[in-house]
Amino acid sequence: MATTRRGIARAAGEEMSMQQVLEIMRGLQDDITSFRQLSQLFREQYLANKAPPPVSYDLFDVKQYQEETLKEYINRFGAQVRQRSP
Numbered sequence: 001m002a003t004t005r006r007g008i009a010r011a012a013g014e015e016m017s018m019q020q021v022l023e024i025m026r027g028l029q030d031d032i033t034s035f036r037q038l039s040q041l042f043r044e045q046y047l048a049n050k051a052p053p054p055v056s057y058d059l060f061d062v063k064q065y066q067e068e069t070l071k072e073y074i075n076r077f078g079a080q081v082r083q084r085s086p
Contacts, residue, residue, distance in 0.1 A: 054084050
């Protein structure tokens with residue numbers, strides 16, 4: 001149960017009490033009646049929260065930090081370019 005509680009709290013992005021987690025789980029128990037329904041809801045939620053793929057226009061947002069050397073900046077910029085390469 002502790003792993004489940006931590007997982008739910010992490011997904012919610014906050015610290016939750018055991019009571020709050022139990023209330024969430026009880027609510028889910030009433031709403032989800034089959035594994036098929038659970039997997040469908042999971043896919044929908046995953047796709048809704050999935051970060052959009054990076055695009056080359058985002059490279060304009062890569063700026064050199066105040067204390068960053070030019071070499072570090074170029075390495076970081078290059079890594080960003082490689083992420084966007086097909």
